[in-house]
Amino acid sequence: MHEFPWAEATATGIGSHPGEDHVEALRVVFGELPVPYLPELPGRGVGADMIGRTASLLVELPVEVQPSGWRFTDRPGRDFKRARDHLSRDLDALEEVAQGYAGPLKIQVCGPWTLAGAVELRHGDKTLADPGAVRDLVESLAEGVATHVAEVRKRVPGAEVILQLDEPGLPGVLAGTVRTASGFGRLPAVEPMPAAERLRTVLRAAEPARAPGKGAGQGGDGGSSEGKGSGPFTIVHCCAPDVPFQVLRTAGAQGISLDAALLRRRDEDHIGEAIEAGMAFLLGVVPGTDSRLPDIGVVARPATELWRRLGFAPARLARQVVLTPACGLAGASPAYARAALATCAKAARVLREDPGE
Template identity: 75%
Template sequence: MNVSDYPWPRATATGVGSYPGEDHLEAVRTAFGELPMPYLPELPGRGVGADMIGRTASLLVELPVEVQPSGWRLADRPGRDFRRARDHLTRDLDGLEEVSQGYQGPFKIQACGPWTLAGAIELRYGDKVLADTGAVRDLTESLAEGLARHVEEVRRRIPGADLVVQIDEPGLPGVLAGTVPTASGFGRLAAVDSPIAAERLRTVLSALAPAFPVVHCCAPGVPYEVIRTAGARGASVDAALLRRRDEDAIGETIEKGLALFLGVVPGTDTRLADVGVVAKPAVELWRRLGFPPARLAEQVVLTPSCGLAGASPAYAKAALARCREAARVLSEDPGE
């Protein structure tokens, strides 16, 4: 992959996913106003169906879901919870279409990935979907079809966009390590082998073409090899969780041309650091890995560390602006 293949300009920043409050129109306006790569914010504060799991589950084809006291569960037929989630998404797309009139450039949407979804949704009668390999396969295929339809709908709403699709997999390290709890909470589900994890993830990523697929994992132990093998063209991670022993895997990921979305601003209210300090993790990582300085601003996109749902609206807006400002530092020669 050449740097010219990235659908964004040099020195780019974007958001991760969630955003505080309940005013989606204002959140979309903020994304377009503050970011070189705007995105479609998720507002879980609106309640059932606006959360990451419910929002993505509403995209499933012929696999309706409902909310039980334990969380989301597969259902026999679409009900109130399913319709509420779809309604949230439809209103969000209506708002996007209104705000984005005439926009041309990179634009990002995001959805939960198959492994995190399988570890969160329960079967109709029994354990989590993750406990049943056949159910995981069915869920993955349903999600791939639903996301393909969603991508087409977004393209219809914002035809001038170069679409980037972020697949959220914070649960993937736990799936691979066998640490995902059973529905009862008293046990752990069996670990999934890396080739199988990559295969299922590839099914979803392949359905997104020709959009640019990125896998987001804001958890320790990011499985870079699985992400690469699955066909992702970018990896989105939290800079605060990077460990020196991860740098060989990160270096190989960058060497193969994958973009690195690097979370450099805290997701909850705090005093924002100066732009040079915010950009420092990206600049220093690039220097340690020894890559050409000119590629830094092409291949690295700055973001908050994760979603901003736990922040105040004022902080969330300022955090996005600080990511944008810090991204400009990446255009400077790290060797200078």
């Protein structure tokens, strides 16, 4: 089993937050969570959304906003600069709020397949429609992600970086349900193996340079403890139904983040295999929008009951499972966002105190 970068009975968030105050959002996640992260605040406008924020990391592939959404362009313009400025300010604030911090720190970027299904080519087709364009996007994103991880490590030297790729669009890419740019057709399904290979390229982006012919982290089997010369611990978040567990394992993800409410019994064989292989599971157990938060025992129940049904040793639960909200918190009120994170942190202790026995 992997060595995880967090302690037992832990919790984190998915990524997005409400409002426009990025400093306050950082103070909330560092104040409420054992595993803090760099929040995203899409409410700030163009370039602060998941697609624009990640597109700003692309190397030599500038983007702009059109009425239909983000599109590649010939040269960086105002929208690209806005996205870069948002991220730069966030990193400045992270450096200030996290001063002296040592421990796990999660960052999120949009995964390559969701990005390819959202950003259009210069002439209007979605990037996903052109395999060559997908390849270029993946290579550019991998380079940008490596630079981003290095920048976070420079700003927070004590951080054990956790890299999360957000892939809510991946099930649709594999099923062939992503609509064309016109909206009247559907793009062909991508086969699982190419999907895994492209995902692996980005997941490995921040690994240290290797001598030619030497692999690392095949299938996610490498050790995950951070340190000089080691890559980040990698997670793929998919808050959609039909999470492609086998694709994510093949790609080498070391953890999977998902909404516990969307799990079905038929998923449990895949989950059991992944747990047996040592993967971490980040289970979304509270709603991402304002609602009444239940007792912490009820919040923890999806994790404890799943563990009991699968028959794993109770002692592993609090180490291998991390509790989170079901998805991002951008649609919540600031008060609820804080309460949801605090509730996840409290409920995580139940995994250690009453581990599904």
